[in-house]
Amino acid sequence: MNFSIFPFARTGLASLLACTLGLIAASAAAAPTPAYEKILKIDVHSHIFEDVPAIHALFARINVRTINVCVPGGDGHLALMDRVAFELYGKHPQLYPVTTTFDLLTRDEPAYAARTIAALDRAFARGAVAVKIWKEVGIEIKNRDGKFILPDDPLFDPIYAHLAKIGKPLHAHLAEPIDAWLPLDKDSSHYSYYSTNPQWHLYGKPEYPSHAAIIAARDNIMKKHPTLVVVGAHLGSLEHDLDGIADRLTRYPNFHIEVSARTRNLTRHPAQKVRALFEKFPDRILYGVDAGWMPHRRDTPPTAAQRQGHVNSLELRYRADWDYYAGQGETTYNNRQTEALHLPPAILEKFYHANAERIFKLDAAWKRMP
Ligand SMILES: [Zn+2]
Numbered sequence: 001m002n003f004s005i006f007p008f009a010r011t012g013l014a015s016l017l018a019c020t021l022g023l024i025a026a027s028a029a030a031a032p033t034p035a036y037e038k039i040l041k042i043d044v045h046s047h048i049f050e051d052v053p054a055i056h057a058l059f060a061r062i063n064v065r066t067i068n069v070c071v072p073g074g075d076g077h078l079a080l081m082d083r084v085a086f087e088l089y090g091k092h093p094q095l096y097p098v099t100t101t102f103d104l105l106t107r108d109e110p111a112y113a114a115r116t117i118a119a120l121d122r123a124f125a126r127g128a129v130a131v132k133i134w135k136e137v138g139i140e141i142k143n144r145d146g147k148f149i150l151p152d153d154p155l156f157d158p159i160y161a162h163l164a165k166i167g168k169p170l171h172a173h174l175a176e177p178i179d180a181w182l183p184l185d186k187d188s189s190h191y192s193y194y195s196t197n198p199q200w201h202l203y204g205k206p207e208y209p210s211h212a213a214i215i216a217a218r219d220n221i222m223k224k225h226p227t228l229v230v231v232g233a234h235l236g237s238l239e240h241d242l243d244g245i246a247d248r249l250t251r252y253p254n255f256h257i258e259v260s261a262r263t264r265n266l267t268r269h270p271a272q273k274v275r276a277l278f279e280k281f282p283d284r285i286l287y288g289v290d291a292g293w294m295p296h297r298r299d300t301p302p303t304a305a306q307r308q309g310h311v312n313s314l315e316l317r318y319r320a321d322w323d324y325y326a327g328q329g330e331t332t333y334n335n336r337q338t339e340a341l342h343l344p345p346a347i348l349e350k351f352y353h354a355n356a357e358r359i360f361k362l363d364a365a366w367k368r369m370p
Contacts, residue, residue: 042356045260045288049084054311068096072134074104097365099130113158129360130169138214150217164228173233175214178240189264222252232257239265260288271339
């Protein structure tokens with residue numbers, strides 16, 4: 001600390017006190033941003049379904065841990081995903097705590113909720129920290145009458161009630177970015193996804209529920225189960241509406257959001273407004289990336305070069321995110337210029353790890369050897 005910044009300090013108790021207060025203020029203002037490698041970064045939305053030593057090495061070098069999310073529950077891969085995810089967790093409990101999911105294929109069979117709860121309890125006994133629900137609920141699966149099943153369907157209430165009772169969070173990717181309901185737009189940050197995944201692009205398909213209807217159903221889960229901890233993936237699918245996010249965080253004290261695959265949307269809002277959201281809700285926003293390494297979805301096994309390519313792109317993503325959240329001044333994100341948020345160190349620590357540690361009870365998960 002350089003005392004020469006108080007050249008006019010005089011002797012006496014009052015000036016000594018003023019000087020001390022000044023020093024405290026100065027040190028608070030000057031609290032340095034933690035070094036990138038020093039701060040623990042927990043990526044709460046990861047899909048890694050192969051034991052790739054180069055990924056572990058990257059995580060060790062840049063101080064990343066993940067929560068490995070099994071999803072979806074309707075493509076028949078659930079048992080395989082659980083097996084691979086728990087194997088990875090067993091080998092590297094600090095890197096790969098597991099968020100499991102629940103089967104949707106047997107939803108019309110008797111005792112669906114009871115069987116689902118029993119399966120989830122088995123996953124919790126193996127150390128699963130949370131449960132994922134995916135957008136297939138809302139815009140894909142239908143009931144026997146041919147109607148889309150919304151996420152607040154009574155079918156799922158016993159499951160939500162059970163999660164609330166035992167204190168396991170629901171990690172909810174429900175709905176899609178609003179752009180899914182709008183005409184394809186080359187300037188949209190989701191253009192490449194919807195132009196190559198037309199099945200999820202719902203513009204001009206009035207038979208699908210609206211964005212608002214699915215968001216309302218998501219909110220209704222929290223109304224029906226106010227003690228259920230919900231982590232809204234992808235900014236709670238309100239990436240276009242920061243006021244709407246603030247409104248939900250205010251109305252639902254157990255609602256949180258994570259930023260995975262939507263940092264690119266944040267960079268398009270005014271930095272001052274994004275910063276204000278973090279300052280108002282420092283305990284409610286979590287870090288994540290949503291990078292997938294899912295060899296079981298490929299026709300042929302991945303090559304070493306593809307694995308290394310994934311590691312390289314992961315590293316670039318973590319670094320670009322850090323430059324946006326922690327950096328200062330102009331920065332480049334996805335080839336666009338934007339203003340970095342320069343979040344204060346105390347908020348960075350919560351966003352990057354403390355909130356995830358608390359909400360997913362990671363301390364216990366890291367120590368557990370299944
Ligand atoms: Zn994902």
